[in-house]
Amino acid sequence: MTIDAHKLTVVTGSENDPSARLRKRIFSVIAHVLLIGASILMLYPLLWLLAASFKPENEIFTSGIWPSLSWDIESYFRGWNAMRVSFSVFYMNSFIIAFLSVVGNLIACSMAAYAFARLQFKGRNFWFAMMLMTLMLPGQVTLIPQYVLFRDLGWVNTMLPLVVPKFLAVDAFFVFLMVQFFRGIPRELDEAAMMDGAGPWRIYWKIMLPLSIPVLVTAAIFTFIWTWDDFFGPLIYLNRMQDYTVMLGLRTFVDSTGESDFGGLFAMSVLSIVPIFVFFLLFQRLLIEGIATTGMKR
Amino acid sequence: MTVHAADAAPQDAASGTSKWSRAWQSHAPGYLFLLPWFIGFFGLTIGPIISSFYLSFTDFDLLTSPDWVGFANYERMFTNDRTFATSMRVTFTFVLFSVPLKLAFALAIAILLNRGMKGLPLYRAVFYLPSLLGASVAIAILWRQIFAGDGLVNQFLSIFGIVGPSWISNPNYSLWTLIVLSVWQFGSPMIIFLAGLRQIPQDMYEAASLDGASKWRQFWKITLPLLTPVVFFNAIIQTIEAFKSFTPAFIISNGTGSPINSTLFYTLYLYNEAFSYFRMGYASALAWFLLLLIACFTAFSFLTSKYWVHYDD
Known part of the structure; x- marks a missing residue:
């Protein structure tokens, strides 16, 4: 405390000047007002959606722009079973796909990252550069041959085209994220283990992975959220309603009953983002760190 | 071992x-x-990249094997396809407006937050949330509603006696609703900016203010130059993301790019060519052209970066 105060007076003498302090105070008030205003603007659409989902159908558009509070959960029951296949099925499909994707990404990406970060082999830098190139690649350019491949394998209308690629480390983002983290783990640890006769598999399993829990959790959460959100993949590969994910189910809702049942549509929209929101609440710090260290897109 | x-x-x-x-x-x-x-x-x-390069020179409907047609697909793209031209215009308009606006918001809020504001974690979380949720179908549905004729925006405008158009179904405005949706998700570049701002040594500002440099001057002479690597990075990532954007346009326009193709993103056009009309050869040519566009953009950015990106060494 005392040191800080001392430093301040030396470096910027004006801090003690009352008018400068007043200016600072005023600035801070203005900044807070701006930020609070922006926050309200940012959150307002989400709050409106939430409020609308709890309103009886006939009040949704008549109650104006202020979210009046009512707690009618009728829309949720109606929306859940509004279509031929209920949302229970969609949720089950989405959860299975997301869960398998998380498992696949964790195994395959951490293996690749371990090779890039720690093992010596010919052409390592070349392959690492190739991996980074795929980060920029638009998925459209592989879309059609992949579709043909999966069709010839008989995988269309199954979740395999959505899940199997995850076991082949195609999400270069996570490989990159993990390489960055693995490089920060002290090399002395694996060298000591090597002295004791541990091979690469043991070092990977017993040293790298246990020390990398934070990055594994980050990768798991992002994988879950991105798979949960994914619309394009399921749109291409899943055509039967009983195989739909939540996102596809929602889209079908818009097409079929959306114009007549806004309450149900909004209620299901809210429910579809609840899993993401829960992860956001629980792991906000990890998500933000993950973005700050790798510059991930979302 | x-x-x-x-x-x-x-x-x-x-x-x-x-x-x-x-x-x-x-x-x-x-x-x-x-x-x-x-x-x-x-x-x-x-494998698929090479294969789609081959397919781009063929006529292929998924059912019969591909027929070699030479450059016919590319010829059609550039000489005989108004819809392709439209989708290019829509996509470029989207990229040119959404990316700079998004980055400007991200930087402005990051700078405000970086001045040791109280409640930083809370603000940061609030601004980040939309970019986490924004890509989902639910938000696109919400957006359709907000900008509908009787939607939220027009209800708000009616307080001031303004009768707003139906933003979604008016071709003059429909693309703008998507740009707004994209700008609303400025959270993740903001977090990257915040991390970058924290790297700038505080004593540079102290020295500058001792020399009597105003805050405004400090921003242009210290903050922005030292932040250019982060700006560069964010600009590349966000531009590529914008080129690849699909879901919001698909949901808001019911998969058609309507009204009158005003929201026909390049990716949406490609999807329809491939999976509605099964013109897989033509769609492959479109995909390869997108790859070239992104590659050229990235190469161009890296080549010009030495003139405006500030590196320490």
Whole structure:
């Protein structure tokens, strides 16, 4: 405390000047007002959606722009079973796909990252550069041959085209994220283990992975959220309603009953983002760190 | 290590092969750990890229085998396809407006937050939330509602006696609703900016203000130059993302790019060519052109970066 105060007076003498302090105070008030205003603007659409989902159908558009509070959960029951296949099925499909994707990404990406970060082999830098190139690649350019491949394998209308690629480390983002983290783990640890006769598999399993829990959790959460959100993949590969994910189910809702049942549509929209929101609440710090260290897109 | 040594030892009785086996011992684990990635890289990335390059010179409907047509697909793209031109215009308009606006918001809020504001974690979380949720179908549905004729925006405008148009179904405004949706998700570049701002040494500002430099001058002379690597990075990532954007336009326009193709993103056009009309050859040509566009943009950015991106060394 005392040191800080001392430093301040030396470096910027004006801090003690009352008018400068007043200016600072005023600035801070203005900044807070701006930020609070922006926050309200940012959150307002989400709050409106939430409020609308709890309103009886006939009040949704008549109650104006202020979210009046009512707690009618009728829309949720109606929306859940509004279509031929209920949302229970969609949720089950989405959860299975997301869960398998998380498992696949964790195994395959951490293996690749371990090779890039720690093992010596010919052409390592070349392959690492190739991996980074795929980060920029638009998925459209592989879309059609992949579709043909999966069709010839008989995988269309199954979740395999959505899940199997995850076991082949195609999400270069996570490989990159993990390489960055693995490089920060002290090399002395694996060298000591090597002295004791541990091979690469043991070092990977017993040293790298246990020390990398934070990055594994980050990768798991992002994988879950991105798979949960994914619309394009399921749109291409899943055509039967009983195989739909939540996102596809929602889209079908818009097409079929959306114009007549806004309450149900909004209620299901809210429910579809609840899993993401829960992860956001629980792991906000990890998500933000993950973005700050790798510059991930979302 | 030991396991592999044991495997290899009996096989190389001749001393000539032991060099090979030693090389194998030291390289094998790397390749084995990369095995899943290699399969994915060749089977799902490189293979399909080459294959779609071939397909782009063919007529292919998924049912019969591809027919070689030479440059016909590319010729059609550039000489005989108004919809292609429209989708290019829509996509470029979207990229040119959404990316700079998004980055400007992200930077402005990051700078405000970086001045040691109280409640930083809370603000940061609030601004980040939309970019986490924004890509989902639910938000696109919400957006359709907000900008509908009787939607939220017009209800708000009616307080001031303004009768707003139906933003979604008016071709003059529909693309703007998507730009607004994209700008609303400025959270993740903001977080990257915040991390970058924290790297700028505080004593540079102290020295500058001792020399009497105003805050405004400090921003232009210290903050922005030192932040250019982060700006550069964010600009590249966000531009590529904007080129690839699909879901919001698909949901808001019911998959058609309506009204009158005003929201027909390039990716949406490509999807319809491939999976509504099954013109897989033409869609492959479109995909390859997108790849070229993104590659040229990235190369151009890197080549020009030395003139405006500030690096320490």
